[in-house]
Amino acid sequence: MTTTLTLYTPAGVLAQAQPLRRAAKRLKALGFEVQVDADALAKHQRFAGDDETRLAALHRVAAEAPSIAMATRGGYGLTRLLDRIDWPLLARSVEQGTRWVGQSDLTSLQLGLLAHAKQQGPQTWAGPLACDDFGRTEEEGGVDDVTQDCFTEAMDGLLEAVGFRTEAGFDGLAVKGQLWGGNLSVLNSLLGTPHLPRIKGGILFLEDVNEHPYRVERNLLQLQQAGILDAQKAVVLGEFSAWRKSPLDRGYTLKSAIEAVRARTKTPILSGLPFGHVRTKVCLPVGAKVELLVQGRDAFIGWQGDPQHHHHHSHAHEGHDHAH
Amino acid sequence: MTTTLTLYTPAGVLAQAQPLRRAAKRLKALGFEVQVDADALAKHQRFAGDDETRLAALHRVAAEAPSIAMATRGGYGLTRLLDRIDWPLLARSVEQGTRWVGQSDLTSLQLGLLAHAKQQGPQTWAGPLACDDFGRTEEEGGVDDVTQDCFTEAMDGLLEAVGFRTEAGFDGLAVKGQLWGGNLSVLNSLLGTPHLPRIKGGILFLEDVNEHPYRVERNLLQLQQAGILDAQKAVVLGEFSAWRKSPLDRGYTLKSAIEAVRARTKTPILSGLPFGHVRTKVCLPVGAKVELLVQGRDAFIGWQGDPQHHHHHSHAHEGHDHAH
Numbered sequence: 225m226t227t228t229l230t231l232y233t234p235a236g237v238l239a240q241a242q243p244l245r246r247a248a249k250r251l252k253a254l255g256f257e258v259q260v261d262a263d264a265l266a267k268h269q270r271f272a273g274d275d276e277t278r279l280a281a282l283h284r285v286a287a288e289a290p291s292i293a294m295a296t297r298g299g300y301g302l303t304r305l306l307d308r309i310d311w312p313l314l315a316r317s318v319e320q321g322t323r324w325v326g327q328s329d330l331t332s333l334q335l336g337l338l339a340h341a342k343q344q345g346p347q348t349w350a351g352p353l354a355c356d357d358f359g360r361t362e363e364e365g366g367v368d369d370v371t372q373d374c375f376t377e378a379m380d381g382l383l384e385a386v387g388f389r390t391e392a393g394f395d396g397l398a399v400k401g402q403l404w405g406g407n408l409s410v411l412n413s414l415l416g417t418p419h420l421p422r423i424k425g426g427i428l429f430l431e432d433v434n435e436h437p438y439r440v441e442r443n444l445l446q447l448q449q450a451g452i453l454d455a456q457k458a459v460v461l462g463e464f465s466a467w468r469k470s471p472l473d474r475g476y477t478l479k480s481a482i483e484a485v486r487a488r489t490k491t492p493i494l495s496g497l498p499f500g501h502v503r504t505k506v507c508l509p510v511g512a513k514v515e516l517l518v519q520g521r522d523a524f525i526g527w528q529g530d531p532q533h534h535h536h537h538s539h540a541h542e543g544h545d546h547a548h
Numbered sequence: 549m550t551t552t553l554t555l556y557t558p559a560g561v562l563a564q565a566q567p568l569r570r571a572a573k574r575l576k577a578l579g580f581e582v583q584v585d586a587d588a589l590a591k592h593q594r595f596a597g598d599d600e601t602r603l604a605a606l607h608r609v610a611a612e613a614p615s616i617a618m619a620t621r622g623g624y625g626l627t628r629l630l631d632r633i634d635w636p637l638l639a640r641s642v643e644q645g646t647r648w649v650g651q652s653d654l655t656s657l658q659l660g661l662l663a664h665a666k667q668q669g670p671q672t673w674a675g676p677l678a679c680d681d682f683g684r685t686e687e688e689g690g691v692d693d694v695t696q697d698c699f700t701e702a703m704d705g706l707l708e709a710v711g712f713r714t715e716a717g718f719d720g721l722a723v724k725g726q727l728w729g730g731n732l733s734v735l736n737s738l739l740g741t742p743h744l745p746r747i748k749g750g751i752l753f754l755e756d757v758n759e760h761p762y763r764v765e766r767n768l769l770q771l772q773q774a775g776i777l778d779a780q781k782a783v784v785l786g787e788f789s790a791w792r793k794s795p796l797d798r799g800y801t802l803k804s805a806i807e808a809v810r811a812r813t814k815t816p817i818l819s820g821l822p823f824g825h826v827r828t829k830v831c832l833p834v835g836a837k838v839e840l841l842v843q844g845r846d847a848f849i850g851w852q853g854d855p856q857h858h859h860h861h862s863h864a865h866e867g868h869d870h871a872h
Contacts, residue, residue: 239795303770415774441624
């Protein structure tokens with residue numbers, strides 16, 4: 225079976241073509257039939273083409289429904305499109321089997337799909353971005369093995385769990401719920417809008433980059449004050465990377481921020497998830513029903529079989545015509 | 549009549565005492581009877597004392613109800629207190645005549661007061677912060693004349709309007725509504741929480757600091773997508789200062805951001821308000837009914853008499869005992 229993989233650029237501009245070429249080459253070598261969207265290298269100010277161009281690219285990819293729709297990078301740009309995205313068109317591509325994969329600014333696309341879905345939302349994959357994760361030269365560190373293996377397994381429908389080391393204090397935790405989340409700043413930028421799903425009893429994962437811990441804390445406290453943290457079964461924190469200390473911190477750290485949030489909710493907040501703006505990252509099925517288990521300091525997020533394959537089966541009796 | 553002015557520190561730590569001493573001295577020279585709250589120089593990590601200390605200071609100032617309650621600085625810290633602030637206590641201090649003045653992180657206090665009020669909310673003043681605006685050495689530029697004059701007029705109840713130069717395109721605009729707003733990032737951090745007032749037909753003013761235009765745009769588009777921009781009579785932009793260009797901008801500027809927002813709402817968005825994290829800033833009555841008028845490129849925000857004095861009169865028939 226051929227696995228088609230389309231690379232497209234829905235948000236920030238690709239300043240150079242080389243990382244895209246390297247990513248395409250590497251993904252081909254992994255066995256994917258790689259297509260590059262016609263406007264993947266379009267340029268308009270800091271965007272990958274103007275709003276019309278990027279919206280058309282997104283809809284074009286959805287209409288073509290490749291096996292995998294992988295964003296080349298994030299940046300900023302999807303916010304401008306949210307009110308105009310044809311959400312049913314994107315949802316149909318998911319039903320047809322397209323695995324949408326990405327992170328960062330893509331969080332708004334992944335959560336918007338859940339928010340605008342009639343039933344339990346279309347499942348997508350939080351995972352690598354082509355240029356960030358497959359576009360680095362060998363001198364820049366090449367491709368991370370864990371990232372690559374987890375990605376190929378997820379895309380092949382073989383990934384059924386991810387494991388990580390968390391801090392002490394959660395031994396025996398066992399909860400089930402819908403997995404959702406992504407980039408904290410992007411998620412918070414959906415608050416109050418129609419594009420944030422209202423998920424209760426979920427398992428919320430979060431990461432961010434370039435954000436000082438006080439800003440991470442402010443965002444998390446906003447989620448708490450909005451009633452969102454309390455409504456979750458668990459919160460799982462990924463990496464909060466590339467922020468700079470300030471002389472005013474005086475001992476205040478990311479740990480202080482997390483402690484301040486923990487003091488305000490009964491929902492367990494675990495850290496250690498290998499996900500975020502870092503080289504080593506897992507793939508996570510956004511929108512899928514998952515189980516979070518902790519034994520000692522070993523945490524597992526698991527799901528039954530291939531969430532998307534499962535999704536097909538659940539629709540088969542409704543007369544949909546899916547090729548498996 | 550004695551005008552008491554209490555300096556307190558509700559959010560970020562004052563690393564040094566000198567700016568506070570300079571500010572107190574200058575404010576005394578202006579005729580205010582200056583008191584410094586006992587914990588104005590408290591220190592806990594990046595905060596002016598731990599949460600209990602800062603919350604107690606805020607409540608202590610409200611209970612004492614000085615003529616003016618002026619924050620020494622902003623920073624980050626009020627977010628941690630919002631769920632625990634005794635809003636009726638603060639509202640009573642406003643009824644007793646206290647003018648709460650400040651900006652930046654204080655935006656959450658000023659908007660929280662409106663959100664938690666039973667009727668048209670308690671009015672406060674968006675304006676200077678003691679250390680930022682009255683605490684600089686002469687070598688650092690001393691005190692800005694416009695800032696000082698506008699502040700003293702506002703505190704004396706004599707300020708009835710502020711004027712500024714705006715861009716072409718709004719000649720003849722004349723709208724009335726409740727004035728609200730402040731720091732954009734702080735305002736957006738209230739979205740989805742009980743601490744953001746639901747103001748329709750208002751005049752919304754916004755400023756920010758250290759935020760790249762794409763982040764300003766993202767915040768403004770969030771307000772648009774949340775239905776808030778469309779519900780206002782006008783949006784008035786102050787200064788968006790101290791952000792740094794990125795090589796990826798490729799011609800994208802603050803102007804591009806504002807244009808992108810203007811394209812998505814019929815609400816007029818004017819710029820040029822002398823307010824923000826800049827030396828020259830006006831005082832604005834948050835929560836007051838104001839009129840916005842534009843003639844050519846001259847804009848005025850005006851109100852009838854002293855908003856707080858007016859507020860007293862409107863309550864006099866209810867049997868409250870106010871000394872005028």
